[in-house]
Amino acid sequence: MTAPSPALKPTAGALFKERLRLLRPDRIVGGLVAHLVLIAGALFVLLPFVWMLLTSVRKPDEVFTAGFNPIPDSFHGVENYGHALNQSPLLQFMGNGVIVCAGILVVQLLVALPAAYALAKLEFRIRPLLFVLVLLGLTVPPQVTALPLYMGLASLDLLDTYFAIMVPFFLSVFAIFLFRQFFKTFPMEIIHAARLDGFTELEILIRILVPSALPAIAAFSVFSITSHWNDLYWPLVVTTSPEHATPPLGMMIFRDQETGSNYGALMAGAAIITAPLVITFLIAQRQFVRGITMTGVK
Amino acid sequence: MAALEIDTVSKSFGGSAVLKAVSLDVRDGEFLTLVGSSGCGKSTILRVIAGLEPQDAGAVRIGGRPVDHLRPKQRNVAMVFQSYALYPHMSVKDNIAMPLIMQRLRLAERLPLVGRLSPRRAKVMAEIDGEVGAVARQLHIEQLLARKPAQLSGGQRQRVALGRAMVRRPDVFLMDEPLSNLDAKLRVHMRTELTDLHRRLGVTFVYVTHDQVEAMTMSDRVALMDEGRIVQLGTPADLYHDPLDLRVARFIGSPGVNVLPGTVTGAGVEVGGAQLPLPVAAAEGAAVQVGLRPETLSLDPPAGRPVLKIRLSATENLGAEVFLHGRADGAGDSPIIIRAPLDAFDRARAAGRLDGTVTVAVDPARAFVFDADGRRVGRRPVEAAVVRMPVPAE
Amino acid sequence: MTVLAAPSTPAPAPAAATVRRAVQSRVEARAGYLFATPALVLIVTILLAPIAVVIALAFTDYQLGAVEWAWIGLGNYERMLDDPVFWRSLANTFIYVAIVVPGSVVFALVVAILVNERKKTRTLYQIIYFLPVTTTLIAMSVVWHFVLNPQIGPIAALLRSLGLPAMDVFGDPDLVLAGLATIGIWQLVGFNMVLFLAGLTAIPRDLYDAADIDGADHPWDRFVRVTWPMLGPTTVFVVVTTTITAFRVFDTVAVITRGGPLGRSEVLLYAMYLEGFQYFDIGYAAALTVVFLVTVVALAVMQAFFLDRKVHY
Structure with a gap:
């Protein structure tokens, strides 16, 4: 050249x-x-x-x-959307979706935030073991534990309940890992200062670390809600009645009712099921993308 | 080797003018420094010279030949970046070899695998290896050639960046704050090493920095920039002893120049009760600003020279010299710093002249007078050239 | 509590400091255990115990609801070796992965590089490509099924109008995996694009400037000498997460093809689901689960290895 x-x-x-x-x-x-x-x-x-x-x-x-x-x-x-809403309890499926997603997210945060603080900033004997377990847990897909959990829930007669749909996801090792990485970068000096000021460890967590972690919490929430709103495998396993069906399950039920006949209504149903997350995404586009980037690139 | 001309170059980014018709001639083999605070446009000039940023108007000539239409690689300039911009995935050797590989191998020969089919390639690569080795020896980094940049210290990375610039034997070296990522001690060391390198290579250097000490210690000439314009171009001594603008007086020198409000009188300039017999190109009664370098204020008895009365507030003893901080009586209560050699300080103290206030003698020949806009209006000092340059304090 | 017994006696300073540190570390440890307990309990009950149970079940012939069951050693794995459905599922899963991973990674990389150079339209393209990531795959699978319908779908109509034969993508044994993979790529491309964009914006501008000056200003050279190597870690990450996601393909199969036609879209997770929750052949399903788990863990280990060794600089 x-x-x-x-x-x-x-x-x-x-x-x-x-x-x-x-x-x-x-x-x-x-x-x-x-x-x-x-x-x-x-x-x-x-x-x-x-x-x-x-x-x-x-x-x-x-x-x-x-x-x-x-x-x-x-x-x-009007006819198609009306038909979709009348024929199938689509709104109820979506209500179920909201309950399930909210329940899962709240418990995930309540469990993961303290554990992440303990892993990041507190000295105790089993900490290394706990961290190894978390890292191992990261590699295990949820479908692996489905069989025993199904059997356990069946023996407790808890199948086909909200609890059954939510319980495998109460623990998010990913959330623990993400928040631990976030807390790890938090300056130790501020925690020392807070201890000198008489804060208890719980107060340090709630009043200092959690507010600082809000971006990470938001990012994780996006990730959690998206994946559980859309999840099919586990709800399909534990749900038998339409009463507790989540949106994807509801879509399958609706589709089976409509086989081959009314495509207009079927597409209207799909649009209704898809709308909440898509609209949320269009409004909070930046947060979604940032959430994926933060949770994606570890 | 080549001279470099920048001819009324302008550049704006999104409506804000970064360079306003800047002209600058850099002589062949000269070490010229562009100095100024951040946002003054100094890095943009460098990027225009390199061809990384097209100018909106004006021309750049290297060795008398217009280069505006040439791509960066065709201008035969080398650039050392503040971040060094080493390719992190390549070894030191590959980093240094990069410009030569790009110059001497055709696109097809640079392709992986396919490139090896070219009979020419092995010969060219051997040549390049030899040249890279020679440059590495000059910079004392032969033993680092196989390493990756992440395994190097800041100083070593700096040398690799220099090597990559040197290996192509450029007409002009462009350096963008190359020392600012080094620690203070290494920076002092690298200053001498860079001036040494400049002398050995004899190539034109254009060096950008915000650090006036680097500008003063390394350059043949310094161009001080502010708001997209060159305020003054001259030797370091010129800028220090003969600033044409208050901004120059303030920027150059540490501790900074003292600036006191004064008034033009029939006999010269009155400042804080002192009459400085200076012919000033301004109307009588006009307000002016008088710049006095801290070392031009003498603690010794005035011997007929004009004096300023200063209320002292603090004394800093640096060993060889003493900084006295205070405020000038009658000159708007301006803060003032006196830089006195230790013996003068000791004499003044022994004579009991440091009892909370002190009277200092002003040398009118070394005072700078600026008008309200900061332009120099006073007489230029005659003996500027013979006054020894004080070593800037770190 | 001997530590706090004699606060009145002024102990020498270092000793007092040690005591304070001891008290602090005990407070810290207690808080640590307290905070970690809920997570620990859940890790044991819904992660470790189930995994152990799955591994154990894989050695039994247990059927849900059965009163009697027996340890059958490697019986389930032996059965697997002879099970054409298992082999078909495994092969189909790998074929699916082999289409989706390169497809979605290369597509996403191209899109990311092109989008990264856009200024005004950057956000618009980003939104469009990311849209499928947020949508309910089940609902969109129903839509895709319709879009690719050989009689009334728009694609078929388009092909017909061009004089080409309409393809029955999900009814043709040779096309069904490609059809499912197309949906897989469609869903993953935005996600991967966002990750690549993050990687691209992290490349310092200075490097491209240096490349310009060094003469690497041909787009090919810029890509090969700066962009691609600098994206190394991102690429490994994207490839591995895409592989794991693709390996877990289930939704589209469950909604659109149910393994058909002729079993040409049976995949591992769908086989697991059928054996476990439709036929309630728990022992065999557990063995399939173990195979699934081992494969996914192997992929994760490979990622860790790659990220540490190969693309480290």
């Missing part, structure tokens, strides 16, 4: 060419290509969303003839 050294006095034409190059036409072309690639990818990503929304307002007979015609001939949304 050794360019011939330009003459001492470039000609006017050459100068003009160089000026033109300062505008970097290669960059403009590059930017255009980049946009084309990104838009093509975006179409792939958005396709199901768009089709879901379009179909959810189509008339049933039009669904079968629409092909890839994007614009619905007539607006049938």
Whole structure:
């Protein structure tokens, strides 16, 4: 790439060419290509969303003839969404989702925050052992413990309850690990000062460390709610009645009721189930992304 | 080796002008320092010279040849970054070899595996190895060639960054605060090493720093910048003894220059009751600011020279010299520092002249007079060149 | 309490300090145990004990509700060796992983690099690509099933209008895994993109400037000499988490194909689910679980090894 050294006095034409190059036409072309690639990818990503929304307002007979015609001939949304909400207790499924997610998150935080503080800043004999257990726990997927937990819950006659849906997730070793990493960076001097001021360890945790960890707590909450709102495996295992069904389960129940007939209502149902998290994401987009980055890159 | 001309270069970022028609001629082989506080535009000039940032207007010439249309690699400049910008995944050897590999191997030859098919490649790589080794020997880092940057100390990384710059034999060396990440002791050491390197290479150096001590101790000439303009360009002694602007007087020198309010009179300038017989290019009665370097205030008896009365508040004994802090009576109560040699301090104390107040003699020839806008209006000192440069305090 | 017995006698300063430290460390230890107890109890009851039980169950022929059961040693594993469903599931899972991991990682890397250079449209693209991550995969699986429907789906209609045959993606044994993997890639690409973007923004600008001056200003050189090596740790992390996620594919199979057609979309987790919770063949399901666990742990160990050795600088 050794360019011939330009003459001492470039000609006017050459100068003009160089000026033109300062505008970097290669960059403009590059930017255009980049946009084309990104838009093509975006179409792939958005396709199901768009089709879901379009179909959810189509008339049933039009669904079968629409092909890839994007614009619905007539607006049938009210009927479809109404049908979805009447036919299946979708709102109840979502209520169940809220109860389950909230219950799981609260217990996870109550368990993980003190444990993380103990692991990060307190000296006690079994600390190294506890930390090893946490690290090991990080590698174990939740499906591994499903069998024994199912048997245990069955023997206690607790199947098909909110408790059964929530209990395997009360412990989040990931939360313990995340908060421990966060607390580890907290200056020891402030904790010493607080002890000298007469704070108990519990007060130090609640009044000093937890407020400082709010970004991490928010990030973890995003992570926890997203994964448990959308989780299918365990609710499918322990839930038998629609009464306690979480949104994904509800979607399956609804789909089975509607097999092959009313796609408009089915898509409306999917839109309803998907809406809460998507809307939350669109509003709190930054927090979501930051949450994923913080919880993702350990 | 080449001279460097910066011709009325302007640059703005999003509406805020960072460089305002800056012109600067750097002589061939000169060590020129751009100094100023952060945000004054000094690093931007460096990036414009390197071609990392296109200027909005103006031209840059290296060795008389316009380089504005050239990419950074074609300008034959080398740059040492504040963060060193070493490639963390490459060994020291590969870091230093990088510019040569890029220059001498074609794109296809640089490809992994495929590149080895080129018969030329092995020969070129051997040449490069030899040159890298020679540079490493000059910098005393031969034993570090196999290491990764993370395994090096700050000083060693600095040398690797220098090596990467030296190996391509650039026309101009650009250095962007290269010492600011080193600890104080190493920084003092590296100052002498860099000036030594400059002398050996004989190449044009453009050095950017916010540290006036570095500017004063290393450079042939210094350009002091403020708000996107060069305020004064001159030798370190010029800037110290003959500042053309109050900003220069204040920036250069430690402890800083004393600035007292004064008034223009028929006979010169009146400051704190002292009459300084200085011809001043300003109307009688105009308010001026008088700059007095701490070492120009003498504790010895005035012997007919104008005097200032100072109420003392603190004394700092540094061993060889003493700093006396106080406020000037009648000169707006301005804070003032006197820098006295220990023997003068001892004489004054023995003579009982340090009883809470002290009378100091002012040397009118070494006083700077600035107008309300900070522009120099007083006569320039005649003997500036013969006054010995005081060693700046760390 | 002998430590606190004689506070009136002025002890020598160092001794007093030792005493205070001893008291403090006891207070600390007590708080430590107290704070760790809930976590510890849960670790034992819902993590360690179940894992131990799974491993033990794998050596039995226990069926849920059965009164009698026996230890059968490695019987379940022997059965596994002869079980075509197991081998099919394992093979399908690996094929799925082999499509989803490169697909979603490369796609995400390209998107991240392109998005990272955008200024005004950066957030917009980020939102679009991230959207699938937040959605309920079950609901979107139903949508995908519809979108790829060979009779009334838009893709089929598009293909028909171009004169191409419509593909019955989920009905064709040769296409079904590719179809599921497409959904897998669709869901993971935004997540991986965000991780890559974080990695990209962490690369110091100075390095690109240095590369410019050194002559590495060709886009290929910038990528090979700066971007790619600097993304090393991120890439390893992304590959491993994607592998583990892909390995746990279940939702799309459960909703769309239920293992069909011809068992060509049976995957490990789905087999585990069927054996354990549909056929209640607990012993065999436990053995499958152990295989699943060992594979996932091996992946995690590989990650730790890689991050420590290979991409360390």
